[in-house]
Amino acid sequence: MNHFQDFIIIDDDHINNKLCCGVIEETYSDAAVVEFTDPYSGLEYIVNHFSKKDSVSKVIVLLDISMPVMDGWEFLEQFGKLDQHIKDRVKINILSSSLNSEDMARAQSNKNVEYYLTKPLNRESLKLIVNVLNKRYGS
DSSP: OOOOOOEEEEOSOHHHHHHHHHHHHHHOTTOOEEEESSHHHHHHHHHHHHOOTTOOOOEEEEEOSOOSSSOHHHHHHHHTTSOHHHHHHEEEEEEESOOOHHHHHHHHHOTTEEEEEESSOOHHHHHHHHHHHHHHHOO
16 A cells, blocks of 8 residues: 655745654654755756656645745645646645735635645644545545
């Protein structure tokens, strides 16, 4: 069975990234975690690692929406242009400090966003998204 249990963190905040890594490693000790403070690098990594048709690996992305240069919304726009094979294996979850209802509604209306989580990441939220994504998309 191929489950979602590996992670990509895309957030310009180094402290948040370290916190997320700690929560993930405490919750899933065998999970692989890759972090990016530059969304362009994160998107490039996703394209390079998940475009191979013979690869079946899956990953959960924790994406901040408020970042300089390329924000989370722009990232989602570029992600939406990728091949469906990539989108099937990469599940994006917003992880933001924004409690703005417009941001939440915008995320919910984006077909490439699974969940909208508020910072800081905690074990309960992490377990929830992993369990739901594995039930929904695991194979």
